Amino acid sequence: MGLFITFEGPEGSGKSTQARLLYERLQRLGYPVILTREPGGTRIGELIRRILVDLRHTEMAPTTETLLFSAARAQLVSELVRPYLKTGGIVLCDRYADSTFAYQGYGLGRDLEELQSITTVATGGLMPDLTFYLDLDVEMGLQRKRSARDRLPEPASAAAAFTPHPEWNRLDARDLAYHQRVATGFAELMRRDPDRWRCFVANQPVDLLAEQIFTQVEPMLARIVRLENPR
Ligand SMILES: Nc1ncnc2c1ncn2[C@@H]1O[C@H](COP(=O)(O)OP(=O)(O)O)[C@@H](O)[C@H]1O
Ligand SMILES: [Mg+2]
Numbered sequence: 001m002g003l004f005i006t007f008e009g010p011e012g013s014g015k016s017t018q019a020r021l022l023y024e025r026l027q028r029l030g031y032p033v034i035l036t037r038e039p040g041g042t043r044i045g046e047l048i049r050r051i052l053v054d055l056r057h058t059e060m061a062p063t064t065e066t067l068l069f070s071a072a073r074a075q076l077v078s079e080l081v082r083p084y085l086k087t088g089g090i091v092l093c094d095r096y097a098d099s100t101f102a103y104q105g106y107g108l109g110r111d112l113e114e115l116q117s118i119t120t121v122a123t124g125g126l127m128p129d130l131t132f133y134l135d136l137d138v139e140m141g142l143q144r145k146r147s148a149r150d151r152l153p154e155p156a157s158a159a160a161a162f163t164p165h166p167e168w169n170r171l172d173a174r175d176l177a178y179h180q181r182v183a184t185g186f187a188e189l190m191r192r193d194p195d196r197w198r199c200f201v202a203n204q205p206v207d208l209l210a211e212q213i214f215t216q217v218e219p220m221l222a223r224i225v226r227l228e229n230p231r
Contacts, residue, residue: 003221007093009134031224034080036076038073039068041072042075054169057170066110069099097122098186098189106181106185130196131196137203142179146168
């Protein structure tokens with residue numbers, strides 16, 4: 001029941017931009033749809049997110065990081081994703097379990113089978129129907145995020161400088177080699193499960209990319225009942 005679509009890819013590849021555009025388009029067409037993100041998406045999950053992205057938390061152990069992501073995911077699946085899919089709606093999620101395999105698995109070197117077990121506990125085995133991968137050169141993505149960060153005003157106080165920053169966080173700040181291992185990891189995940197993934201070149205105009213994404217979603221909408229009184 002329902003339709004579960006996720007967006008994956010390196011930092012700055014346009015996941016949030018494209019997830020929002022797809023969300024707005026489906027909403028305009030009258031489909032029941034929600035947009036959420038990981039880590040976060042619930043009250044508890046957003047609190048966990050603040051711990052994860054805080055630049056001060058340099059001492060965080062990889063196991064702690066993995067379990068915090070998984071805890072936020074467990075809350076999201078149980079509070080939001082499963083109930084909404086059950087009503088026959090469309091759930092769009094900005095990152096999901098694949099990011100755990102790519103970032104904590106390939107990026108930090110955690111054992112992949114162990115991650116699979118933790119992920120199964122967190123999600124009850126729920127995986128997306130469709131996953132978009134926005135493929136962008138790692139350096140270009142980080143550059144996009146850096147310039148987005150630099151466009152924001154300077155924090156007013158030293159304390160504010162440590163609050164979770166919407167455009168630059170603890171995970172972005174890891175070195176280039178780490179981000180490249182993550183990208184290699186995503187390529188491997190796509191190779192293993194080609195039916196679920198749709199990979200697009202992210203370095204093209206926003207609207208063109210949105211069109212390519214919608215074209216992939218359209219055939220799957222037949223099973224979704226539109227709202228009687230669209231917003
Ligand atoms: N297709 C695109 N071409 C150029 N810049 C883009 C494109 N898509 C998004 N951006 C910009 O790149 C930055 C990162 O986009 P965002 O959607 O936040 O990426 P992500 O969620 O994958 O980190 C933002 O400043 C956004 O405006
Ligand atoms: Mg984003």
